[in-house]
Amino acid sequence: MWSAKPIYPPKGFLFSGIIAGIKKKHKNDLGLILSQKPASASAVFTTNVFLAAPVLISKQRIKAGTAQAILVNSGNANAGLGNEGIVSAKKTSKALAQKLGIKESMILLASTGVIGEKFPAEKIKNAIPKLVQNLNPDGVLEFTRAIMTTDTREKISSRKIQIQGKDVRILGITKGAGMIQPKMATMLGFLMTDAEASPDTLNQLLKQIVPHTFNRITIDGDTSTNDSLFLLANGASKVKIAPDKPGWNSFRNALYQICLELATMMVADGEGVTRYFYVQVNGAKSKSDAEKIARQIANSPLLKTAISASDPNWGRIIAAAGIAGVKFNPNHASVFLLSPNGKNRMEIFKHGARSKKYRGLKQEKRASKILSKNGFKIIFHLESGKESFEMISCDLTEQYVRINASYRT
Amino acid sequence: MWSAKPIYPPKGFLFSGIIAGIKKKHKNDLGLILSQKPASASAVFTTNVFLAAPVLISKQRIKAGTAQAILVNSGNANAGLGNEGIVSAKKTSKALAQKLGIKESMILLASTGVIGEKFPAEKIKNAIPKLVQNLNPDGVLEFTRAIMTTDTREKISSRKIQIQGKDVRILGITKGAGMIQPKMATMLGFLMTDAEASPDTLNQLLKQIVPHTFNRITIDGDTSTNDSLFLLANGASKVKIAPDKPGWNSFRNALYQICLELATMMVADGEGVTRYFYVQVNGAKSKSDAEKIARQIANSPLLKTAISASDPNWGRIIAAAGIAGVKFNPNHASVFLLSPNGKNRMEIFKHGARSKKYRGLKQEKRASKILSKNGFKIIFHLESGKESFEMISCDLTEQYVRINASYRT
Missing domain, CATH: 3.10.20.340 (ArgJ beta chain, C-terminal domain)
Structure with a gap:
């Protein structure tokens, strides 16, 4: 499962991951995914009654069905802080929107780490210029490392498939490790494709695939306050995906395989897990x-x-x-x-x-x-x-x- | 909680605990409680769908509302063996009934230990003469040690109270350690009193007390196939206990305190527990x-x-x-x-x-x-x-x- 497989970053997506000083240890802790143009977007979130600030914000923004960037940090969950957490989170997306020159509502947020500690919005704001500067199509590994907490290995799965004679790429990245028995989504997961698809089509795909993949895993029976799974489709491949179009089944199968691989990787790399x-x-x-x-x-x-x-x-x-x-x-x-x-x-x-x-x-x-x-x-x-x-x-x-x-x- | 408190064995009860060779280690593993005359009896059992053979048998026998002896072993749960387990368990109660000269239906059974291993009925039968010979009013500790598995300490609690100018004694003994989140009873528990009480009164007491004591503890969220809690009252003190009699509240409170103490002891001595x-x-x-x-x-x-x-x-x-x-x-x-x-x-x-x-x-x-x-x-x-x-x-x-x-x- 961890054999070195090729990574197929979908066209039109850029990735970045840097050290912003959020984690106590000197490790990547801030990540960014950017679609070069607005993408259709869908997501599923934790069923916990307590929702972390980034979940509350992303839940609201995803309703529009479009997004262009996802800002993620590890080292702090931005949960259990009440309104203060929401204000802090918005400070970071506002700063990023200004830097990227896009609308703040096009930015989705995700955080993972300790609950209840003051959210380091200033550190993140200060790191945004470098984060944006580092964006590049091959930054997948750097991004993936920025979302890890007690994970010991990167969790990446991707496919390149042929539809209507053209290449379509799908990439999935997750982080897991503990507090994991998702009831709607995984700990943190990011699915990107250069296929073209409506938000409704993306919703439908998540609804069909998540119950059979991420919702069937358990590490310790606990469900986090931050679980989020995002699916973005930016259309850069010029291939349209929809239930009534050719290639639907092969696209869906590829996405399913990616999700299943990532879900299994998460269990296999659960905290202290040997089997x-x-x-x-x-x-x-x-x-x-x-x-x-x-x-x-x-x-x-x-x-x-x-x-x-x-x-x-x-x-x-x-x-x-x-x-x-x-x-x-x-x-x-x-x-x-x-x-x-x-x-x-x-x-x-x-x-x-x-x-x-x-x-x-x-x-x-x-x-x-x-x-x-x-x-x-x-x-x-x-x-x-x-x-x-x-x-x-x-x-x-x-x-x-x-x-x-x-x-x- | 574990300070050396006096033990008040109720009148008319005898206890015994010996090494029958069921456990791999040379430790007490067979215990017997005998009331010198038939006692009123009540019990509550595990809510697990899978019931160990001794639970199936004791559930049936307790319906009569009287019992005289409880035969208990550790080292083997007699669970997951189907009809073979029931036949084995009955062999032991038959042998004990013959030795004691009482009806087999007056003997209750309880087992704890590994699930699914052949039940050592012959070893138990062979040990019964010695077990009966060792019966004595001060055998409480020997009995208690015979029911322990991964417990590191004996769990005994007792009270001597005055009702109507006479002494009434209540004694409780439990074993715990793991697979413990009782939903109706404790792992294995034995409550004895020399008060006189009807089976209905005993049922009522357990119904009132168990939800507030044994049913509120958890070690690991698992509920065993063998949980059993027995309450025997043999009337040797000549003091009658009933809801409409004087002393009802002090008796009930004493029994409640004993159950709460034992329940707390079980959690505090859970497997690997430090707090x-x-x-x-x-x-x-x-x-x-x-x-x-x-x-x-x-x-x-x-x-x-x-x-x-x-x-x-x-x-x-x-x-x-x-x-x-x-x-x-x-x-x-x-x-x-x-x-x-x-x-x-x-x-x-x-x-x-x-x-x-x-x-x-x-x-x-x-x-x-x-x-x-x-x-x-x-x-x-x-x-x-x-x-x-x-x-x-x-x-x-x-x-x-x-x-x-x-x-x-």
Whole structure:
């Protein structure tokens, strides 16, 4: 997943990332994406009741369906500051608008970092000239590094596809790491394309893709105040994308693949994570039942710690499933493990009891081996209906605790 | 809380705890409580869909409202084994009934330990003669040690009160440690009294007391398949307890105090726990809203890790409150910290923003000091109604992960 893949920056987008002195450590902490001309824009945001100032502002501005720039900082979430946070955030977008010579309403904002600390608007204002000066089509990596907090790796995914004989480029960048169980969006995500598309088309794409990608991941079950996912389309490729046009499916598939790759990268690089895995619930009466059980299993700290030690402690799987608030007959429930390549499938628990096929140390070792690999699958089958849901989760390690105990120090 | 308090074993109860060889380590793992004559009995059990065999059996037997003995083992949960687990469990109660010369239906069962491993019925049967031989009124400690798993301390609380000029004794014993967020009962709990009371009265007492004690604690948000809380009253004191009799309130209060003490002990001795704390939600529109928010804050892994480092990272408190699934106005929300002795009260967050009173390093150090003490309180105030809910939670440490990664090895 992290093999060096080519990056295809869409035409007409410029990127920049610099050190503005927001983070305590001397690292990139201010980023800018600029579309050379106004782009169609859509976004989804966190479902948290508490919304960070940049989320409140971007939610308002995105309604117009067009945007030209996204200003992002790490090191400070600009959350929990009330009106003061909004005033501070607007100071930065005003300064950027003046520098770029565009309307302030065309600037979207995103922040990530500590909640409740005074927002360093002055530092950002002072850094804007350099930020703008550094804008260039190949600044993707510098930008990506500017949005990282406890992420250990850059999360970038892109595609170049052919539509109507022309090249169309799509680029996705996210940051993740902790406080991640998005219910509408990812921690911070930026999707850009040089296709031409209406805001309605972009809304439709996000609505179709997000529930199957970013909304299926969990690191620790917490949902941040700042989650934002933006999608910008500037039309520089001169290729129009719409549901009734040729190339719709290949465009949608490419965007879906990018989102899925980024979502998986986020889980795999969760705080202290050594392994990610899938939790699939099948045979539920309703989608909502399947989702409740999948989320409960995916979030069980006891199961997540067992997996960090490759311990096939399946009792923790059924115990978690049993408290999801879903009624089902435990005697119709079964559990399977599936290796990442799909070749090794083990029946662990069958119709309410330890499977007869799963006895002895040899079987346990086989199960443990599956659990030691990245991307294995836990399947929980209910036999009470036809609905399914799948989550991507990760293990819980001592490193997670270390990172989050010392996060502010 | 753990200061050496006198233990008051109620009259007419005998206790025993021995090594039966169920645990891998050479430690007590089989316990027995015997009432010298049949006692009124009541119980509450886990709300997990998956019920361990001893829970299924005890649920059935408790319906009669009388019981005489409770056979408990640690080292094996007898869960996830289907009908085989029930047959195994019954073998042990049958053997015990024969040895004691009482009806098998008068024996209640409880198990704790690993899920899904073959239940060692033969080992238990073989150990029963010694277990019965060791029964004595002062065997409380030996019994308590037999039910411990990752507990590091015995959890015992008792009272001797005067009712109608006579002594009445109440004794409570619990085990806890992990997989603990009871929704109806505690992990394993045993309450005994020599008062005389009908099963209906006992049911009523548990119904009144459990929601305010055992159901308000959480270690890690997981609810086990084996949670059971038993209450036995054998009447040996010749004092009758009933809602319309004198002494009702003092009896109920004593039982409540015992349950609260035991519940708090369980949190304080949770796996890897260094500190317990209270989460109080006030001003909610409904009890259920208050409970949802309190549970979400109490279970946030990010908040729990911050507390392990005494980090007043209150952003994690509001972020957790904001995803509890309760609608409220964030601009009416406030957060306070209260020191264990109630003398130090800090306003951290006021009406949707960091409090003006809470600025600067000196204030943060004051907050950090509160968080470093056992038993501090986090108060989340909504101003949308009059309902409250309080939880007892604990910090999340690297030790929790270590214990649960290596639990079966």
